Amino acid sequence: MFDLYQVRFFPFFYHELQRITMFHRALTSDWLLWFVQRKSAYLWRMIVSPDKSPTADSNPATPPACSARPPPVVPGGAATTSSRRNFLAAGGMLSVSSLMGAAALMTQSDDAKATVEWAEHFQGNYRLMTAAEKAEARARLERRYSAQYGKKVSVDTTEALPGVLMGYALNIRKCIGCRRCVNACVEENNQSRGKNPGERIEWIQVLRMERGEFSKEKMNEGYPEGLGIQVGGNAYTPAGQVLEGQYHYEPALVPEKDATYMPIACMQCEKPPCVKVCPVRTTYREADGPVVIDYNWCIGCRMCMGACPYWARRINLTTPVLPKEEMNPVTHYLGNRPRMRGVVEKCHWCLQRTRQGRYPACVEVCPVGARKFGNLLDPQSEVSLILARKNVFRLKAELNTFPKFFYFYD
């Protein structure tokens, strides 16, 4: 299952990382989308509204948090960014605002929540929104969440910082399998936590691996069925273990004597297969590294879940079970804000924290310091030093997904 033998040491990968970051946009098909949209914006202005020029950029309503835009990752990025804005301002904004107007008329209600939810249905893709629209969407969400959870909920829209490429490193030697990271993640990121199957969502799995797989006393226990060692049964009637790495274990004490642990979560790939397959571009790689989802744009087709080789994505089978008192009110639009029924979610390296200079919840809670997080572009950051000095590997490196989640050992 895990290609531990596929060890890629850092010096080899470093150049690839540089290259991929530089040409990421060029390698993927983003340019074509931008081209099409540039044309469509032009056509829209020519045909439909020749007198309305997009002025959203100079909108005074733009909050300071949104005015700091990330610098272009690639040369020419600024031009494409503004053209995307033009497209939205010209096409999307007109249609969205007119639809919202129509919606407000149709509902004819003073119920702010209903109006807000109705307007939410017609908002555009977050990545293509203008700063003004982002502020609008943010205010809408803050109102709805605050009403829904009975407390002041903030929805951060801080964008990627220049010169940052987030990276993660995990020391598999140190992990003791306490699963505090799993629970901290659930609490921090407002995951569904119901009792029924399908109502509890965890983004981190700590895989418990049997130690002594090849020990002498196990040699006579039959031929293992493809994955893992077989416990009980024989070659033809296997029994016992269903997983190579069991992740629903509740030990009285950790670390257990006969186990090693392998925590996994979203690998935040540089070349994410999930992004490629998304038919509506609701999931994408942010400029500072994490692959994020605009939950309001997701159509729930689950192609991304099929494409992910790390099983990092979860579908909200029902409206997430999130008690009011347990809800974390500090949220990010692309991060831990409460999700809705029928959309996909995943780890985003706690954008609500990391964009404010804090560590992700899992890093903060880890009692043994197995989890390290930092800026890959800063040669003095902890992660960079680990990549330079330790033995580092990534999972399923043969799939060319180029994860930014590294495993290392002393």
Next chain:
Amino acid sequence: MHKLINFVIDYTRYVLKGGVKFYAWMGFLAVLSAGALYGFYLQNTEGLIVTGLSSQIHDGLYFANLVFLVGVAAGAVTIVFPAYIYHHKAMHEVTVLGEMLAISAVCMVMLFVFAHMGRPDRLWHMLPFVGIFNMPGSMLAWDVLVLNGYLILNFACGFYYLYAKYTGGHVNNKIFMPLVYTSIVWALSIHTVTAFLISSMPARPMWFHSMMPIRFITTAFAAGPCLIILAFMIIRKNTKFWIQNDAIDVLSTIVTWCLGLALFLTMSEIVVELYARTEHANGLYYLMFGLHGLTRLVPWFWSSLAFMIIAFVMFLIPSVRTNYKLLPIACVLAFVGIWIEKGMGLIVPGFIPTPIGEVIEYYPTVIEIMMTVGIWAMGFFIWSILLKGAIGILVHDLRYEGSAAGESIDFPRSSETVTRASS
């Protein structure tokens, strides 16, 4: 314009009228469809939790039927191709019935898409210009494109032909034939793209091989004609329209060889995967023998294989193939065999084990089954209406009053017209 309005009115009036048998059949389908609507309501209020889907196995019965029905839609080309490329006369008379099948199969596919989606209310996000259509990148976007294109092509070809028959005019071959040729190539494209949809994911080793598109096409060209043969048998028995034996024989020959190829490809997969028996073969191994004691799909696989082999042997023997008492049995066996193989037998084991090695089973819930049956019923409802209208026009029950349709258009002449123009 007057003719067109009359066509719409006459057509509607004709398909709404029928005997007791017709109303009983349509009522039965309508009841089943109502079940699907209820299921859809539940899924969009409670969520997908009412299905057996999970984050581990997130595509199940709906996706399986979707994939299979794309094949059925593509299978309609087995009528169009002999009719227009080989100028097969008996086939040419019934081409339009195949096109009607394609239309209803694509409708079913779209209904299954709705059933499958977590947020069907957001489908507009996929519309180009209004939303975002991730065109060159996403295989699903390609699939949406080719399926809609196929629907439009078949609708245009089928109804243009019927309209010409209705008015007693001639089909303008300069417009018609390019559409027909396009639809033939397009039929291949819909199933190829659907195969790419799942075979382009290295995360799912069971699907990740280049044999997938050709296997999809061979199974499609076996399952599609099987359904068409069955429909032809029913039409011959219950309507005035007589479908010639020749047409059925051509179809059963096509089924024979496509079924043979499908079995050959299945065998190739089994040999290649199980000879080395790497971890990537776990999905297939789960399907054939079960994995870690979980064996839910094993009987499905073996029964599917048995059905397909028995059907193939039956089709292979000419005296059985042309025996219209035994032929329907072979057709049903092949159809069901392929439905299992390409539906549940292909989609579900793709997720077992999951990319992190979890072995878990999938149980469709009652609601899922109700919805699947209901969507099939809706498809048959549409198909019944389309077939009734088409047959009405073909047997001249339904024609434009002012025209001398009965005399000016009969089958041999119209096929001659097409033949002359295309040769």
